[in-house]
Amino acid sequence: MFRYATRRLLGALPTLLILLALAFFLIRVAPGGPFDAERALLPEIEANLRAAYHLDEPLYQQFGRYLWGLLQADFGPSFQYRDFSVTELIMTGFPVSLRLGGSAMALALLFGITAGSIAALRQNTRADYAVMSASMTGISIPNFVMAPLLILVFAVYLGWLPAGGLGDGSPRNMVLPVIALALPQIAYISRLTRGSMIEVLRSNFIRTARAQGLPMRKIVLRHALKPALLPVVSYLGPATAAVITGSVVIEQIFGVPGLGRFFVQGALNRDYTLVMGVVVFYGVLIIAFNLLVDLAYAWLDPKVKYS
């Protein structure tokens, strides 16, 4: 297993390198620069600034310098937030996004798998139709529509929960953003679970188990759930990476100081290193989660071998 993991990580290096190069050169090609301001700087000052950040070197040299820094886990200094390194910025934003996203994914797994299994067990009954229409609705209502609606109902009209911000950091502030993040995930996961559960319930080993007179609950929990979760697991990899790195929209609507805002702000301000930092961070997470998914596959399905 260890050898497999190492080989997979090495195989991901070219992908990561291409990602880096694409992002790096795309930003540099874009018009505008990090030191554009309403009041233009004196040319001498700007030249000094550019030299201090090595922006006066040829592009390939800058790229090499950036890669060299990355190897030492140094994302470089931020252009916009003076006195902060990109690593520091990511480390202030990421815990917030991770807390929100982690809770949302946990919630989504719990409700999604339960609802999906129930729908599969009662296929073509009212319960099934109810779960399926609810999940279709969840998929069709984008989170930037759902989030304002949640605020409108629960914060403005009912006044039960705060409308945004982290406040003093109490869990009450996290309820609405977590729900808004979790709802579409619940919808996807329940659909995936239902589909694969129906297939698994039709298979021979389940029929054998039923013939032996095992209670349905035991059959589902002991025998059917593990293989039925395979598609869910492969969906979870990229989805988790996306959710825990912070949804730009949710963070904007709820005023949460997470990782998502750095990306858009960074791009608007031409904060080269910050944008690169977020892209690299996200890319590495996606690769890591995809690896985890493949490892989990082998645990869930003994037929899968590392190769």
Add this chain to the structure above:
Amino acid sequence: MNAAADALQAQEEVAGRSLWVDAWRTLRKNRAAVVSGVVIGVMAVLVTVGPWFSPYSYDFTDWSNLSIGPSLETGHLFGTDTLGRDLFVRTLYGGRISLMVGLAATLVSLLIGISYGAIAGYFGGRLDNLMMRIVDILYAMPFMFFVILLMVFFGRNLFLIFVALGAIIWLDMARIVRGQTLSLKHREFVEAARAQGVGTFAVIRRHIVPNLLGVVAVYVTLTIPQVILMESFLSFLGLGVQEPMTSWGALVKDGSDEMQSSPWLLLFPAVFLATTLFCFNFLGDGMRDALDPKDR
């Protein structure tokens, strides 16, 4: 919907009781899918024709009616926004843009995806390996990031949105088409064509691609709502279409800024957007049941 029905009918005349006829029969029995199709049709007609019948244009400011709620008396059926612009017309115009982006980007993805997938699948071997490896690498890219970068850097023009979104979503299409091509290329009719000396690309165009269309049709129906969603997401971030033009995402954004004082600004565009996405998803599901050979 009607166009699709006509297309299906046309197929029927040529091919007798083909896959399409069977599929049409199955689809017709699926009431949710039929209703969704009709709703999409009505929506398309409404956003295309509707604005011509409205007394207001999308950027007209009604100074005597700023931020008023929906009412019949003023003629603003959905009310007006803070600049006094008629929300009904703006919602329809927004729908035009959203649907247009959805269709155009899907078309881009269709062209790239079908040719890429069919070529990779048909030639196989090393070329296939290489092409699919490229797709794998692209899959691992955080593409929404790149689209945001593109929009931020090169300005917000509609054409760029089509191309950028189309260039992202062709990956799925290419994979699906390749898989189907692999299973098609060893069938007898393809070998017969080859034995008769038909050229490679003619075989792909005349014998492979037409047989892919069933699966492709399903994914087109499921891709359109995805694109509409992505465009709305960009517009919501302020990176999509530019004022005074608008799209559903931009309207939802404007509405959510004003939702405490004028909730209708959020509700109407939100309902239009969600209904359209809902119907496309339902129709796509129904078409998958009807057309995907795997589920029979």
